[in-house]
Amino acid sequence: MILGRxxxxxxxxxxxxxxxxxxxxxxxxxxxxxxxxxxxxxAIDTVSAGNRxxxxxxxxxxxxxxxxxxDKPVDCVIVGIVDxxxxxxxx
Numbered sequence: 001m002i003l004g005r006x007x008x009x010x011x012x013x014x015x016x017x018x019x020x021x022x023x024x025x026x027x028x029x030x031x032x033x034x035x036x037x038x039x040x041x042x043a044i045d046t047v048s049a050g051n052r053x054x055x056x057x058x059x060x061x062x063x064x065x066x067x068x069x070x071d072k073p074v075d076c077v078i079v080g081i082v083d084x085x086x087x088x089x090x091x
């Protein structure tokens with residue numbers, strides 16, 4: 001799983017028909033304390049995440065197991081909206 005923040009959307013008027021009706025969001029990976037990491041991922045949104053929300057994603061075969069993604073050409077899916085992150089003092 002990857003922790004990230006929603007930073008944008010992708011609009012694709014032409015895409016694989018199996019992706020019709022799915023919202024595509026741009027997610028910026030972040031550390032548990034909220035600092036940006038390098039890169040971005042495009043993820044299918046299964047939880048109605050909004051802009052700037054902290055989310056967690058799954059990728060690879062786990063993405064295709066997410067609700068509504070079976071047999072779809074996806075590699076990254078938002079599966080949760082994060083309310084709080086807590087690190088141990090030793091972490």
